[in-house]
Amino acid sequence: MEIYYFMFIAPSTMLSFSILxxxxxxxxxxxxxxxxQGKVQKPKxxxxxxxxxxxxxxxxxxxxIINKKKTSVSHWIHSFMEEMNTEIACIRLGNVHxxxxxxxxxxxxxxxxxxxxxxxRPLTMATDVLTKxxxxxxxxxxxxxxxxxxxxxxxxxxxxxxxRWLHEKRGEExxxxxxxxLNQCKNGDEGGLVNLRLAARHYCGNVIRKMMFNRRYLxxxxxxxxxxxxxxxxxxAIFTILAHINSFCISDYLPFLRGLDLEGHEKVMExxxxxxxxxxxxxxxxxxxxxxxxxxxxxxxxxxxxVSLTTDENGNIPLLSTEEIKAQINVRFSSSLxxxxxx
Numbered sequence: 511m512e513i514y515y516f517m518f519i520a521p522s523t524m525l526s527f528s529i530l531x532x533x534x535x536x537x538x539x540x541x542x543x544x545x546x547q548g549k550v551q552k553p554k555x556x557x558x559x560x561x562x563x564x565x566x567x568x569x570x571x572x573x574x575i576i577n578k579k580k581t582s583v584s585h586w587i588h589s590f591m592e593e594m595n596t597e598i599a600c601i602r603l604g605n606v607h608x609x610x611x612x613x614x615x616x617x618x619x620x621x622x623x624x625x626x627x628x629x630x631r632p633l634t635m636a637t638d639v640l641t642k643x644x645x646x647x648x649x650x651x652x653x654x655x656x657x658x659x660x661x662x663x664x665x666x667x668x669x670x671x672x673x674r675w676l677h678e679k680r681g682e683e684x685x686x687x688x689x690x691x692l693n694q695c696k697n698g699d700e701g702g703l704v705n706l707r708l709a710a711r712h713y714c715g716n717v718i719r720k721m722m723f724n725r726r727y728l729x730x731x732x733x734x735x736x737x738x739x740x741x742x743x744x745x746x747a748i749f750t751i752l753a754h755i756n757s758f759c760i761s762d763y764l765p766f767l768r769g770l771d772l773e774g775h776e777k778v779m780e781x782x783x784x785x786x787x788x789x790x791x792x793x794x795x796x797x798x799x800x801x802x803x804x805x806x807x808x809x810x811x812x813x814x815x816x817v818s819l820t821t822d823e824n825g826n827i828p829l830l831s832t833e834e835i836k837a838q839i840n841v842r843f844s845s846s847l848x849x850x851x852x853x
Contacts, residue, residue: 559600562590569602604763634762636755639779645837648845666815679720687713690735712737715745718846724811728789747785751844754779790839
């Protein structure tokens with residue numbers, strides 16, 4: 511006995527299926543057309559420079575990390591460039607192409623003839639945190655914001671007139687440094703020993719604070735002219751920033767990993783930057799309010815200069831926003847102690 515099964519398809523269902531089939535056909539045809547046009551019209555990409563064979567997505571990050579822990583990245587780069595007998599190479603780290611050069615003539619070509627191409631700065635997690643989204647100079651990428659801040663710094667902060675104007679403040683801090691060293695020499699408890707590195711670091715901090723905020727100490731300071739707790743915490747935060755500002759961070763090459771903070775760098779940078787802002791922000795905000803209330807009329811330090819800049823003759827529109835001023839001061843204080851950076 512044979513049993514037959516019959517399937518009945520309603521007309522409305524058949525109509526929907528036909529429409530879906532027609533839609534899929536046209537979609538596939540359109541995709542194949544785009545692919546064909548891409549192959550025909552797509553210009554031929556220039557051949558990349560020689561270098562180690564990259565992994566999918568990761569590029570050469572695995573080799574980079576392994577050699578970073580074993581010996582040094584520079585030794586690894588020089589070794590494979592010698593093996594390939596080349597003076598210029600290409601290393602792909604995530605979605606970033608790194609071009610190491612060992613030939614002086616090629617290097618000159620980069621700086622002289624191709625400077626417009628390589629004039630910008632890389633976008634990194636550390637510089638983004640420090641500059642509040644690249645609002646200041648120094649670490650910002652080439653663009654309108656960088657050009658604006660550069661113009662302000664060159665005309666108002668780094669000019670010869672401003673340098674002469676702040677000469678007295680620098681002299682006061684030089685005298686304070688001598689007084690502090692003399693007091694340390696007279697200190698019998700320490701045997702007359704002076705930590706010159708510590709003294710020089712805090713002298714640089716004192717100078718930039720005097721020029722920027724017209725004050726030596728962030729707190730009470732010490733009677734012998736040395737740094738108090740606030741200044742020590744402040745300078746330690748700056749050196750933490752300097753130690754991480756150009757250090758290797760995997761999220762700089764694989765941006766989708768940012769937020770996971772696999773190496774802990776993001777947390778360190780944010781905490782160190784918060785220490786700077788804990789001392790900076792109240793001073794900056796109070797000074798801005800003083801200018802708005804017309805309690806100040808003449809600049810006495812660099813912060814006054816930045817706050818008083820306007821875009822029109824009537825002084826109605828500030829040239830710099832509060833965030834831009836804060837970002838620029840973060841960069842200014844960090845760069846002032848770069849010379850004493852230790853690794």
